[in-house]
Amino acid sequence: MEKNDTSPGERYTPVTETRFYTFGDAKNPFVLTSGKTLFPITIAYETYGDPKNKHRAILVLHALTGDAHAAGYTREETEKAREEGREPKPGWWHTMIGPGKPIDTDTFFVICSNVLGGCRGTTGPSSIDPASGRPYGSLFPAITLRDMVNAQARLMDFLGIEKIFCIIGGSMGGIQALEWAISRPDRVRSVIPIACTVRHSAQNIAFYEVGRHAITSDLGYDGGDYYESEGPHRGLAMARMMAHITYMSEKSLQERFARRLQIHEASPEDEDFPQFQVNSYLMHQGSSFVDRFDANSYIVITRALDYYDISADFEDDLSQAFSGVDAEFLVISFSSDWHYPSRDSKTIVNALRANDIDVTYSDISTDWGHDSFLIKEVIDGKLGPLVHSFLNNLDRELADANHA
């Protein structure tokens, strides 16, 4: 990470830079769960902290619509913000990651990469297929969460990190963290899965199916090969708006748009009656999403999520699935989360304990629903301190073990 720039006005630090690692060719292709191959693969990633602390490496895994830019400020965003006369927007977990923050970059070396299938620098449907010179589009192969983890493992190899001190992620990031622990027990020292699940419920799948249908039935979808036109932006916005409701609790929805106030302001005579505040909030969510996310990536990644079943290879026995795991766990859920409810985390905890795995579990009481792990109030309040002390305790344990 760059040193703080102390020029006047240069207040936005740390400055971060997305880097790229490319691997795979015809001789050594990347093989997917399906048996198909995909190469070359480019992974976009950022690191924070001193590489000297590689033995204390923390791999951060993002959720469905996240990216590699987890913390700090990119030069590009800082420039753009200056031009537009506003504050630059930092990485998605800036409150969690940084010097002196819960994931302390003075102590740990932190890595975050964009998932395979994504559209934020890593190879995905919108990436150019070197074979054709055009975006993969409809030709991008189906991938699984295991494929995402396999690609991350290649990045870890490249960075020279054999044993990862901690793997942490919320939502889809938490599910990937579980897959890491199961598939590569020798490489994982500890895991912090936050607000996650072991498989999608029928309701999860139903909502994402409708979302995908909204995209594929948009006249702009063009079978997935839409990169030379406007694309299925209406359908994508719709999918996002609907999914977003599932990530919020009733209380957070009410907080955002005081229903009552709006009703009393509107009345049946109004032309745009009734213009609910939730309307403008959701419309904004939809349109800003379309600007930054690719529809095909949304389809590819949500399919991987819907398909994933952690105990599928273990005859549906979750305890069996965790039997080879060799890491310490801090499992966290949020009381108002109805997308991946607390009981899903409890299931994980029970299956881990059935294998005598050291697991700490906390169901954090919040009103913010599934997205709580991104909320500053929650991070500053309960989530950050929990994570911080878990990491530091483990670090101390290992230091003691090494000196013993």
Place this chain on the structure above:
Amino acid sequence: MEKNDTSPGERYTPVTETRFYTFGDAKNPFVLTSGKTLFPITIAYETYGDPKNKHRAILVLHALTGDAHAAGYTREETEKAREEGREPKPGWWHTMIGPGKPIDTDTFFVICSNVLGGCRGTTGPSSIDPASGRPYGSLFPAITLRDMVNAQARLMDFLGIEKIFCIIGGSMGGIQALEWAISRPDRVRSVIPIACTVRHSAQNIAFYEVGRHAITSDLGYDGGDYYESEGPHRGLAMARMMAHITYMSEKSLQERFARRLQIHEASPEDEDFPQFQVNSYLMHQGSSFVDRFDANSYIVITRALDYYDISADFEDDLSQAFSGVDAEFLVISFSSDWHYPSRDSKTIVNALRANDIDVTYSDISTDWGHDSFLIKEVIDGKLGPLVHSFLNNLDRELADANHA
């Protein structure tokens, strides 16, 4: 109701017939809550049982996408079914209403009408505006739940029913039943609101807003004046699919499409991977809905629902809102309903009891979610008997009172 036709093969009875009542003109227009006028109004309705039992009239109110055809078989449907070689489909509450059924048409005179703003025979956006000779479309005025009730009251006047023995409905039907009790306490003897609420939650509004947005952003919407083209069928199907998920519980979703089975059948290599069973179920829900429901009606009615707030005129005091009510109540909720959760019904019960109103409350344990009131297993199990005994006890009380 017609007598059973005993010709061979004529097994589908009772035969019912939708009738129409038209009222309102320039001199005596129907005045909406907004102050605007709408005339003439046609109300489509059906009646079951003997008109001699008008003093035991039961008004059945349908939900969002229901219609006047609550029970029995229309000739049209019976003919069509014969041609297609299948069983004819009866009214939406055929299991509840009929001779010897929970709402016994041998004892009671039952009426069901299509709501104002609907598209199943009653005046709505798809109806012809006599002034222009074309469908109202975008010119149809905004209406409220109170307007729906006011129109129903006109029908009751026409049928010569002053005091209604019981007003019963599920979901939106239940909300209208509450509005009846509040706005016309002198005309209502008893009320059975099932799986309803006193106002939409922010989550309810958010989902319906996304649904309306799906419709209005469909290129076929054409500002609401689409009757000469294919209309916004994609958006309407999307709205329906999404709403339908909210009416189902996790368990009923799983029952309908065994998630696991589907996953193990599919694999990443499949072209249409993964083709979840929920996909075909929801797609069917969407497409069959588009065949029978008008997009503008969906917008008009869901807006009326979202706008409705039972205690808005009572400074948000629900007990105050019920203070003029003079009826006996049977309030029913379903344990797995997350669209209008049981706590909403509990709120109603508490506010009624605060006014010393005679109220029986039952939270029926079911796995079928919000739509439980339509499920045969639930009607045959708990719902039917509860309603049946409530109606019969009240009937007996009144008979005793009359003889005393």
